[in-house]
Amino acid sequence: MEFNQIPAIVSGGASGLGESTVRALAAEGCRVAILDLQEEQGQALAAETGALFIRCDVSSADSAEQAFRLAREAHGPCGIAVNCAGIAPAGRIVGKDGSPMPLEQFARVIQVNLTGTFNLLRLAAAEMAGRDANADGERGVIINTASIAAFEGQIGQAAYSASKGGVVAMTLQAARELARHGIRVNTIAPGLFMTPMMAAMPQEVQDSLAATLPFPSRLGRPQEYALMVQQMVRNPVLNGETVRLDCALRMAPR
Numbered sequence: 379m380e381f382n383q384i385p386a387i388v389s390g391g392a393s394g395l396g397e398s399t400v401r402a403l404a405a406e407g408c409r410v411a412i413l414d415l416q417e418e419q420g421q422a423l424a425a426e427t428g429a430l431f432i433r434c435d436v437s438s439a440d441s442a443e444q445a446f447r448l449a450r451e452a453h454g455p456c457g458i459a460v461n462c463a464g465i466a467p468a469g470r471i472v473g474k475d476g477s478p479m480p481l482e483q484f485a486r487v488i489q490v491n492l493t494g495t496f497n498l499l500r501l502a503a504a505e506m507a508g509r510d511a512n513a514d515g516e517r518g519v520i521i522n523t524a525s526i527a528a529f530e531g532q533i534g535q536a537a538y539s540a541s542k543g544g545v546v547a548m549t550l551q552a553a554r555e556l557a558r559h560g561i562r563v564n565t566i567a568p569g570l571f572m573t574p575m576m577a578a579m580p581q582e583v584q585d586s587l588a589a590t591l592p593f594p595s596r597l598g599r600p601q602e603y604a605l606m607v608q609q610m611v612r613n614p615v616l617n618g619e620t621v622r623l624d625c626a627l628r629m630a631p632r
């Protein structure tokens with residue numbers, strides 16, 4: 379699908395991988411709506427890129443429905459949706475003090491990362507289904523963000539791995555179901571990327587993480603994530619796939 383003027387929605391677009399995606403889509407000429415909780419950062423990025431910022435909690439049906447309504451009124455029905463919103467709190471199944479992980483802690487990660495991804499996917503798909511198809515029969519592209527923790531969850535990542543595993547499992551299913559509407563669904567599974575989350579870690583921690591990456595032995599750049607988003611939009615035969623972007627990293631148990 380070509381980008382020209384297509385309305386795009388990026389969740390988690392105020393920071394990190396989402397921010398880079400907003401910049402790339404805006405540069406491609408898309409009319410971009412940033413859906414995020416971080417108002418100040420989101421507004422600043424919107425002003426810089428010509429995007430529209432809408433405060434939204436992806437884990438809430440009402441909040442996301444309202445955000446889609448506002449984006450549609452401003453830009454028209456969404457043709458590209460990129461799910462970048464996510465949280466990654468660590469927590470062991472049985473803590474060091476012997477107590478089990480509070481169930482609400484597990485449920486919250488699932489609620490934001492998995493239910494939040496589905497929340498945007500369902501709203502985007504319903505809007506895309508009503509768009510005019512291009513010459514290839516395409517009406518829209520949905521891109522989700524998983525993690526290599528979906529495949530090699532480390533100790534302390536039970537909730538995060540489960541949430542991202544759910545996103546991976548949903549990808550082919552959704553692509554199959556939405557095929558009749560001309561909507562493609564793909565997922566990116568990043569390894570280690572230099573985002574504000576990582577930048578906050580001490581330099582020696584960043585260096586030791588980078589040393590675990592076979593090649594290139596450095597953290598991924600957010601623009602490299604956005605490059606895959608661009609390819610997933612452009613390439614009409616890329617569908618139902620989860621692509622690892624991980625410098626050949628296979629994470630160890632800890």
Ligand SMILES: NC(=O)c1ccc[n+]([C@@H]2O[C@H](COP(=O)([O-])OP(=O)(O)OC[C@H]3O[C@@H](n4cnc5c(N)ncnc54)[C@H](O)[C@@H]3O)[C@@H](O)[C@H]2O)c1
Binds near residue numbers: 436
């Ligand atoms: N950075 C990495 O190395 C890495 C690796 C694997 C997967 N990921 C995944 O990539 C995605 C983006 O991560 P990032 O590194 O850019 O993190 P980030 O913290 O820089 O950005 C995440 C954004 O999501 C927003 N967000 C969180 N909860 C939200 C909610 N309920 N509603 C709306 N917005 C919400 C945050 O406000 C933030 O702006 C996440 O899903 C993360 O799990 C990142």
